[in-house]
Amino acid sequence: MRSDRVRLIVSLILLVAAIVAMLLPGGRQAKGLARLFSRIKLGLDLSGGVRLEYKVDIEKGVENPAAVVDDVWTVLRNRLDSAGYTEAVVKKSFRENNSFVIIEIPDATDTTKAEKLVGSTGLLWFGQAIDERDYDPTVNPDDVNLALREGAQWYADKNGKKWYLIKKEINNRKDLVLVGPRVVEAVPTIDQKGVANYVVSFTLDRQFVELFKNITKELYVPEQVLNAGTTQYQLALKKRLAIVLDDKVQFVGFVVSPIEDGRGQIRGNFTFDEAKELAAILRSGALPARLEKTSANLVSPTLGKDVLEQSLRAGIIGSILVMAYMLIFYGVMGIVAIIGIFYALAIIFGFLAGTGAILTLPGIAGIIFTIGTLVDGNIIIYERIKEEMRAGKTPKAAIEIAFSRSFWALFDANLTTIIAALFLYYFGTGTIKGFAITTIVGIFAAMFMNLVFSKFLLDAVSGAIRVRKAGGAQ
């Protein structure tokens, strides 16, 4: 029959397209059958990795919030690149008047490093340390009053062990305030004085060099003073330079010579990794908005692999049960259904490989659910064929009637599931979108398989279809 030839050609074109999409280069390394799936992108819940989501806290009245989010994106991208996370993905997301940035790092095995890198505002400033405490002075009334009198503020150091009273205006001069300078270079270097520790050397942008020079001149303390009598030393103690990042004191020390080239160092017994991260934060500059962590997910690669294997096992055993049942219950037509299952799965995986849609664990659940419902269309059609044949029609005629009458039944049957999946996709967050995607793709693949591909196969085997007159209802 001519129309069957058209069905066969269309079905084969789709199948070839699906297989080509799966076999194109650019997938993961894989051998044998696994190669078919090597181009399908796995979600972090299956491959393992870190996913961080932050809300961008944009102040009200900002004219162009989208630009702020763009700037946040750029800063984070730079930081992640500088710290060696080149494979990380940074995404912007907008939901219900809120802006979010999402950072996904495949294969990462801990969130601490990434969270420190992203969570830091990165605001660098220089100040004058005028006093220090070994206890928390913010709960001591005398110390609080002292801060008020001096017009300064207590800041903890990065270990939270020491507190410094710091003024942003050097020697109370309003022209000597250095907040958020651009840093053109920041690198971890070996501490010349320490043992196997690292410091971060930085260079300020040219426009800040003069200001930094004036500040260091103002705070300059000749070296002999440090060795001289106590009064002079006590005075010098009130003239120490403080380097503050994200309101945590990174460094406090005497300026023994004015710095004219805009270069400085942050010392603090850093490991190489810590120094590298701090350098990345300094280099990429301050974030233009505060970020608030809304969710963080870590899935170890071993857990991801376990979960993937478990769901594959469930899918394979489930499929075998479905196929066995169809074979036992429908005989020759059952074989058509089994070929149909493989066909529809090829279309679904071809779609995933071709579009780069991400397969998550709920996505696999969607595919497994689809395997169960794939044959629903076959069953609806087969039952109709049986019914028509019992009424005395030839197999060929029964197939024609069954297909022409089943279209709307199938359409109906799938429409309600599509409604649910579409709203889940629209309102869903995170991995559940993957379920909506595979469910919708699965429904279309199933409908095509049921109505086009199976029709051709059924016509081809129609001579072998038997039906027990006495069986069933009616």
Added chain:
Amino acid sequence: MKIDFVGKRYYFIALSLVLIVVSLISIFTKGFNVGLEFIGGSEVIIKTSKDYTIADVRNKIAELGEEFKKARIIEVHALGQAEHRTFSIVVSPKDEKGTLRTYTPDEKAEISKKIEEILDAKVVSFNEVSGDAADEIKNLTWKAVVFTLLGILVYVALRFKFAFGVGAVVALVHDVVITLGFFSIFGFEMNIAAIAAVLTLVGYSVNDTIIVYDRIREFGRKFKGRDMASIVNDSINSVIIRTINTSLTTFFVILMLLLFSTGSIKSFAFGMTIGTIVGTYSSIFIASPIVIKWVKSI
């Protein structure tokens, strides 16, 4: 071979009423094990080769802080995983004001390290959801639920006469309440995947109902004048094989997923397994018999 479904309808309606009452009692007294994404907080999933009970884990982690004393600990089971045990520990860290907070990066590193030491285990997953994010996810999920139900109601209203529409909605509410009841009774986690399962089953169960209703309409026209009860009974009998077969094939794969999977997806599989059974049952035994009284003509 004809089964008298309609004649026995009061037994089935009684059975459903019992299930609904038990479900509602459990939902309102015991409640749900609500998933992290809806309540916010932190979840640490550990894998250990030690033969701990939940009580062992609880005692050992108590020293980690106030929130760990009140942790919700669930053992995650799956077939074919005998060599180690997996536990999910959910905590709600609070700040001084008593509101939910997220951990700092250093705290997370510290907690992971200590848990691995104390339990001789491996932390395989560490998830956090802030209170704001949980509220947002709850809000979005409600919308998904409301819009899906509305969409299906509109569809049912367009497709059927009023009485059939009412019947389909009664069956739908029946399925949702009983499935939720099972979630509550068995303590399966109520997470987004579970909601996805409930919404999918709503669509799925409405299908089965539609199939029976279509047959009732068809037979109603064909055998005008026969009494409604026998038309409904014949309709059920003529579609039952197809309804059972479509449900069984879905049931096979979903049951395998329930047996073999772990994590959030287990809730999806549980919801679908219960939902497929309840939905099929309601399409055959509840949705059709209850319309007999209201439908005078087709």
